[in-house]
Amino acid sequence: MSSYYIETMDGRHPATARIFDDYAADSWNRTTQAVLKVVRALCTWQRRANERQRLARMNHHDLLDMGITRIQANSEAARPFWQP
Numbered sequence: 001m002s003s004y005y006i007e008t009m010d011g012r013h014p015a016t017a018r019i020f021d022d023y024a025a026d027s028w029n030r031t032t033q034a035v036l037k038v039v040r041a042l043c044t045w046q047r048r049a050n051e052r053q054r055l056a057r058m059n060h061h062d063l064l065d066m067g068i069t070r071i072q073a074n075s076e077a078a079r080p081f082w083q084p
Contacts, residue, residue: 052079
């Protein structure tokens with residue numbers, strides 16, 4: 001058995017195999033990055049929604065301590081979670 005056969009036992013030429021493996025790794029990295037970007041967006045949206053709900057439930061004194069009025073708090077709480 002020649003060394004060439006051992007290197008290409010899966011039926012791929014060594015250069016082709018290397019290019020394909022690089023492409024697969026690059027594709028995996030792009031997919032992973034896309035998934036992480038979606039997860040980060042979902043976490044940000046969840047955090048915003050929670051913060052806005054808490055803001056809507058705060059009492060008048062807590063809002064004054066923060067330096068905002070009830071109208072400002074209600075306005076912020078009414079915004080959709082996807083808007084910064």
